[in-house]
Structures are given as structure tokens and as C-alpha cells.
Amino acid sequence: MKNKLSIITVLFALILTGCAKENLEKEAEPKMITVSVAMTSPEDDDATRVSLTPDSKTPQGLILKWETTDKLMLCFEYNTNYYHVDAPIVPASISANGKTADFTFAIPYQIPSGATFNLYVVYQKTNTDNADGGYFRSNTKIYELEKREKDCITLDKLNSTGKGGISRPMLYFSKKNITNTENPAIGPITLMHAGWIMAIHFKNNTSAQINLPQFIAFGKDNLNWVLNGDYPVATTSFDFSSNTFSSSSSSRGWLYLNINEESSSPLYGGKLAAGASTVFYRWVAINDTSIPTLNGEIWIGSWTYKITQNMLPARTIEYGKTYHVYTTWDGKNFSRTAPY
Secondary structure, eight states: OOEEEEEEEEEOOEEEEOSSGGGOEEEEOOEEEEEEEEEOOOSSSOBOOSSBOOBTTBTTOOOBOOOTTOEEEEEEEETTEEEEEEEEBOGGGOOTTSOEEEEEEEEOTTSOTTOEEEEEEEEEOOOSOTTSSOEEOTTSSEEEOOSOGGGOOBSSOOOTTSSOOBOOOEEEEEEEEEEOSSSOOOOSEEEEEOEEEEEEEEEEOSSSOEEOOSEEEEEOTTOOOOSOOOSSOOOEEEETTTTEEEESOSOOSEEEEESSSSTTSTTTTOEEOTTOEEEEEEEEEOSOSEEOOEEEEEEETTTEEEEEEEEEOOEEOOTTBEEEEEEEEOSSOEEEOSOO
């Protein structure tokens, strides 16, 4: 999925200050930019969405819509300095189909007219907790992602704190050598996906209601494939110098989903009826689109543990897509199956 942005308005004004005509001064207001965001998506459910909003017309709940609380996070690079600015959405500008909206921001006053600068843009749903990621690191072009992505396994349900639970894809854009003119050539802009989504379908093949699993995980101990596996909880960063992820964790072999282990999961305390199924959505940050063969692990019931060797075959993925994995639990075996 690509988001095509075009600059639609540039406002630049001068205000006059001072009390006497002979002492008249001019001061420049911040240069305000309005960005119109147009979103397109394929008809099927194979593309991740900017905002993952469920809808009765889409079985997997994946549709493309801007939401009234969305914003873009911007980093301006000028000389050796970095200036960070948020570009809030204009709620009234969201179109009827939810696929276009305007965002506004000011070019930092520290960048003189006629100077050139580099621009880096991030979109990620944030939880407004400045101690928990979701911002550019001070005086850098390194973006620190939201932490505890393992808790974000739904499309529409927040946990008890209201700060996690919904899958949070990251999209980005960069452009260099922009001249700060009256009408700077920032657009057109295309946001690119930095990861993909794994949709894990889970079916209760027992004859009775069960508690949802405490954890599900995919990986192997000797691998180094995922940068936001989240066990232990660590900081995942995206560096615009190389457009790659890094992680403070030494464990990068497993992708975890916290489903029913602690209250930070939005599904804590959940149950699943006999024969019923549900879907967990996990956004995955990677630097390599070649995914190795992965084992599957489950913790369920009274912490019953089961590992399935080589459960997911190796494959190549595309950034920005959703890949579906169908699984079952029969009381003894955690299995991958055909779609159901």
C-alpha cells in the first residue's frame, strides 16, 4: 500500500511590529505547510492499512482510513542539527471514504530562507506516552518505535491502560536537499512500509471452551530475523541514515504475542468456545524480506507448553502486506492447517 502525499497549500506571511513608523520592524511567522494525503489500497485484504479499523464489509477487518487522532512525525535535518515537529491531522478534512486528509506543520524557524534541508517523516499510531517510544531521539534522525509490540495483537481493542493493544505499523518517507523557498518542493510524497503483518488464525478444536493462550511465539533460538520480537522488552529503532531497524535486545530469534499472560494484553481473561476461531494481528519489523523456517510455540491452560518444529516454512515477504497463518489447538497439539 502506498500513500501519496501532495502539497496543496503554502502560507507565508509577514507581520509588522513596533509603535513608531520610523522604528518599523518585520518578523516572519512560521512557514505553514498543509499536506493532503490520498490513500489507495487493493481490493483484497493483503495490504496493511495506515489505520487498522475493522469494518463489517471486510472479514479480516483491514481497511484503509485516516482517523481524527492521527499525526505525522517529522524530522528536519539542517547542517548538523535536527528539529522535530508533529504534523497533526485536520479532522474536518477527512474525506467521506476516509482515504484523504490534510496534515499541517511549520518549517522550523532555525532553517533560513534559501537554505537546504533534509526531511524525514514517520507515521505510527502512538500511545502519547513519551517515555514509551513513538518519537525521534533527541537531536538525531533515529526514530524510536513504540515498545511492547507483543501486546498489540488486535485491530480495535485497547488494553486496560488504553495505551496498547492495537497493531501499530510504521511507514516512512525521506527527501534530501529541499530548498526553503516560499513554496518548498516537499511533495509529491509516498510513504513506504517498513514491515509487514502476520495474521494468526487460532481455532479451538477441543470439545469444550478454553482460555485463550498465554503466549504464542514463532522463531528459533539461533536466528537473528526479527527486530521487535519484544522478549525481553527492548527498544526498537529506525535509523534514517540506512533505513534499517536496530534493537537493544540481544534476543532476535522469536516473535512473541502476549495474548492472555498479563493485563497489558487487550485479550487478558479471554475465552474461546469449542469449535470457534479468532485472529491475532502482529506487526513485524525486519531488515530482510527472506523469512527463515520458524518453530511454533504455545503456552495455554495451566501453562501447558507445546513446541511444533518447523511449523512455518521459509518464505519471502513484501513490506506492507498481511500474511495469514491458520493454526489449531486440539488439547495436545499446536498445528498449522489449511485456511478455514
